[in-house]
Amino acid sequence: xxxxxxxxxxxxxxxxxxxxxxxxxxxxxxxxxxxxxxxxxxxxxxxxxxxxxxxxxxxxxxxxxxxxxxxxxxxxxxxxxxxxxxxxxxxxxxxxxxxxxxxxxxxxxxxxxxxxxxxxxxxxxxxxxxxxxxxxxxxxxxxxxxxxxxxxxxxxxxxxxxxxxxxxxxxxxxxxxxxxxxxxxxxxxxxxxxxxxx
Numbered sequence: 001x002x003x004x005x006x007x008x009x010x011x012x013x014x015x016x017x018x019x020x021x022x023x024x025x026x027x028x029x030x031x032x033x034x035x036x037x038x039x040x041x042x043x044x045x046x047x048x049x050x051x052x053x054x055x056x057x058x059x060x061x062x063x064x065x066x067x068x069x070x071x072x073x074x075x076x077x078x079x080x081x082x083x084x085x086x087x088x089x090x091x092x093x094x095x096x097x098x099x100x101x102x103x104x105x106x107x108x109x110x111x112x113x114x115x116x117x118x119x120x121x122x123x124x125x126x127x128x129x130x131x132x133x134x135x136x137x138x139x140x141x142x143x144x145x146x147x148x149x150x151x152x153x154x155x156x157x158x159x160x161x162x163x164x165x166x167x168x169x170x171x172x173x174x175x176x177x178x179x180x181x182x183x184x185x186x187x188x189x190x191x192x193x194x195x196x197x198x
Contacts, residue, residue: 011108015127084128088172092139097148099124100159101167115158
């Protein structure tokens with residue numbers, strides 16, 4: 001019976017369980033709990049910097065360097081929070097696109113899916129550390145209107161080519177590069193001021 005329960009536990013469900021347990025605690029207590037659990041399980045929590053990883057790759061024999069991908073890249077395939085931190089979306093619609101991309105391309109095999117719904121928004125926004133939208137279903141509709149999603153059926157959406165390009169090629173945005181909508185809003189306000197000053 002215990003074995004069956006373990007086999008049903010996916011990576012995402014395990015994260016949900018851990019987050020739910022740690023959520024009521026303060027930061028110091030969370031750290032203490034995680035250290036205690038790691039000690040109990042015999043897991044070492046090492047902070048492996050990108051600089052250290054680069055040194056390892058340089059020192060490794062040439063035929064094995066391809067296996068030493070950076071820790072960040074390896075974790076992107078399993079950890080949505082790290083992926084979200086790297087991509088740094090700047091709006092709810094960009095966060096929705098990131099979740100859709102993550103579930104289609106980066107999540108562990110058992111959690112991958114081609115389309116998302118409001119329950120996925122609630123679950124993966126929590127895991128990514130994004131503020132929860134008041135109406136997750138509206139966040140999906142807004143993603144559709146922004147061009148980042150395509151409707152599959154009522155309540156379900158998949159990432160569009162525009163959304164794919166956003167996550168892969170436009171995020172994170174360089175400092176000073178604003179989303180197009182923000183740029184348009186800035187131009188509109190500028191024109192309004194000009195008209196007022198005439």
